Amino acid sequence: MKKIALIALLLAAIVAVCLGAGTGKGQNTEYLRVHIRANSNAEADQAVKYQVRDAIVEFLTPTVSECATKCEAMTAVSSKLSAISDVADRVLKENGFFYGARASLREEEFPTRVYDGATLEAGVYDALIVELGSGTGDNWWCVVYPPLCFTAGNGNIVYKSKILEIIKNFFGE
Secondary structure (H helix, E strand, O other): HHHHHHHHHHHHHHHHOOOOOHHOOOHHHHOEEEEEEEEOOOOHHHHHHHHHHHHHHHHHHHHHHOOOOHHHHHHHHHHHHHHHHHHHHHHHOOOOOOOOEEEEEEEEEEEEEEEEEEEEEEEEEEEEEEOOOOOOOOOEEEEEEEEEEEEEEOOOEEEOOOHHOOOOOOOOO
């Protein structure tokens, strides 16, 4: 019983910290989002956007999954901006697109989004921005840190939780 109470208290503390203890403004401070902008809304540009997404997520997963803080994640992603652009360029070229890609880390305005029941309110967030070509087409976005969503290779989004992993490890599951 004490073990369950300890876990509940730990979870409450983690949730309070992650949500900025309910202070509205603090909600955006612990998230690093990703925004991949397609060249255009043409069917081919939209399709290659998802291939780029899959390659970037695969490339970044080992890096961001080991980060313990948003600051660590931003530092890790920042150090890989050139490589992220190279990954996107490689996928574009493999698919016959030569308009290039640019990756940057900056603040960006996002609308309210729901990720498997977790709501991120509209506002300004730190984000990895990947622009394909003109970057004027429909886009894809998600959360890099904490690592909430990753692709499963079939285009579906799979949600992971570091907290759930910690709990499972604690109980030896």
